[in-house]
Amino acid sequence: MNNRIRAKLVTTTLSAALLFSAVSASIPAAWNAQTASAAASTSLSAGQALIKASVSFRTAPSTSALRIKYLKKGEQVSVLSQPNSYWYQVQDSTGTTGYVSSQDQYITVGSLSPGGGNTTNPSNPGNSGGSGSVPSSSSVEKVIAAGMSYLGTPYEYGSDRNTTKTFDCSDFVRQSFIDGVGLKLPADSRGQGSYVKNKGNAVTDWRKLKRGDIMFFMSYKGTKASAYSGVNKSTAAISHDGIYLGDGKILHTYSKESGGVTISSIEGTHWEYRFLYGGSALN
Template structure:
């Protein structure tokens, strides 16, 4: 079936402000690799997602950067996104952070490397995609690289004196001169977790199929998705089904029945759906309930998982106050 969408453009965004401009998705919309309705769909952007506008190739499309670091194109129609606004909150956080770090940034080490931002990228408070975002660094900005806590992040200081963390991927930053402190052994667990999550996030939008082929990445059910994330990231092969994965975590002695005690990257296990309210699950002996679903905890009450064709495949969800919170059985690290 061919669907043709007539797109109504928003007001043009000045080129000089594009890299510092944010928009919000109002309604599920295609995220494409080119500014054309016939181009490949990277994934579907969900309501509430925040995007950074990189450019406006024409009056119908924005080139944007998603919060997972993926760049692509989205319709500029007001049906799908809000009017563009400057990220004042991010500027305020950056200003406060700059004041707090002024003493530490008074002098730069002669051996520090310089980094040039080659594509707009999130500048975060800690080396994690779940960490608070200070602001977005714009293409062309120069930063001082202070250290490399793991293989995926640099600790940097921007021109305002703010210290934070940025992806070490060459598509975002070009580093030259000096030396960078190598990753420490103490950060190895954190780097493993981030690698699993980065792989998992790369599958956002992959369609759901119950009982999917464990050797394919065209479709996933919940346990196949989790298994593939660990396989591709760390060459760790988990059991093929959610109950087996639950036993795997329990056997490591890491199981926690309170989801608020979980760490980023832990697996979360759930029972069958009974309803949206907490009362629907009252009287259930969760220590004996059967596991029917698994996902990867992202922190901040969010889970990365897949559970139905209708939901759009691999996605992230907030569990707080939702049926996911009521269905939660236990969770823990698989590492």
């Protein structure tokens, strides 16, 4: 073989080797990028999610609902339920509950338990309260999602139980359970209180309530704890109720001035001082 042919063969072999080396190097790089992305999603525990891009955090599963804030890229949240194919109900690191778009450009979700809800209670961990069986988290979240969809609905005392245009407190609670799980509670707060108490799981310490429990209150006497200190709460009449969300929050409606269906904090307010008892209507 002459020197010219030998040189040509060496050049061709070297070029092929360099090309193969470059291609081989690029394949692991691309594969590793895909693997890292998949690992990020599979590393999320059940019921957890990672915000992939800034997204609106809203009070109800609707683009017309009030925006609580924007969730930032990289935040981790707890997924509580999926009311429909477009929205997740989530809880952020501060304990605030709201709704975000379910589009995968905004959120990556870990595995959910059957029924779309968490098998644990992320908003009230380790706090069982009451007695009897624990209602399924999916039922609780369906009731809460139904109630949240009415945020801002106007208040009307003695509202018509056959419409959802306005609500008083017990009408709102009743409609949330009808929409969420098909349970038709008594029409007034005292009847609902008796319904819950008769189940034998009522508690008088609101901190022992579970998410989705109904809270019952006596009449308003002022904003200070001292205004309620001499009241015998075991015999006081119920004048108001609402749905406990966990984290010291109640979903309810009580006046036109408050804006209708709303979320209120309990601790250190007259809601804490007026509280009589609460419990689940589902078990």
